[in-house]
Amino acid sequence: MKKLIAGIALFGTFALASAQTITFDKTTFDYGTIKPSSDGTRFFNVTNTGDKPLVLSNVKASCGCTTPQFSTDPIMPGKSAQIKVGYNTAINGPFNKMIEVFSNDPANSRSVIYIKGNVDTKAAEVATTPATTEPAAAPAKKSKKVAATK
Numbered sequence: 001m002k003k004l005i006a007g008i009a010l011f012g013t014f015a016l017a018s019a020q021t022i023t024f025d026k027t028t029f030d031y032g033t034i035k036p037s038s039d040g041t042r043f044f045n046v047t048n049t050g051d052k053p054l055v056l057s058n059v060k061a062s063c064g065c066t067t068p069q070f071s072t073d074p075i076m077p078g079k080s081a082q083i084k085v086g087y088n089t090a091i092n093g094p095f096n097k098m099i100e101v102f103s104n105d106p107a108n109s110r111s112v113i114y115i116k117g118n119v120d121t122k123a124a125e126v127a128t129t130p131a132t133t134e135p136a137a138a139p140a141k142k143s144k145k146v147a148a149t150k
Contacts, residue, residue, distance in 0.1 A: 020052045022054055022101070024046060024113060026044065028113070029042045032117055032118070035089075036090060040089040043083065046101070048080075050077055053077070055072060056070050058101075062099070066088075068083055068084065069083070092119050096115075
């Protein structure tokens with residue numbers, strides 16, 4: 001009888017060792033201080049570090065101001081997927097929201113990720129980088145070329 005119990009325990013250990021495992025690139029996304037009505041969309045990367053397909057069955061926000069989106073397609077071993085999280089930035093003030101992620105990971109069937117930040121009308125403007133101003137200059141060159149051909 002002892003051998004039977006030991007065998008079952010040993011088999012259970014191997015079954016858990018060869019399973020799907022959920023891993024996040026980060027468990028908290030800090031928006032920092034942002035302006036009202038700015039882009040509230042952020043992404044969490046989910047990786048399957050196990051050796052069986054990982055399936056996200058549900059992703060649930062703690063309130064209606066946070067909207068998660070995810071795919072129920074299996075995440076193959078070694079592959080990643082994204083959870084898209086949107087926060088309603090029309091709501092002024094600090095926020096700290098919890099998002100529950102449910103999966104078929106036997107050790108972590110319920111994981112928790114967070115978003116936090118502060119929506120403030122006095123937030124600094126985002127600086128424009130040269131990469132974003134460059135495409136605007138391109139049409140001006142094109143119009144010169146068109147003018148030269150007439």
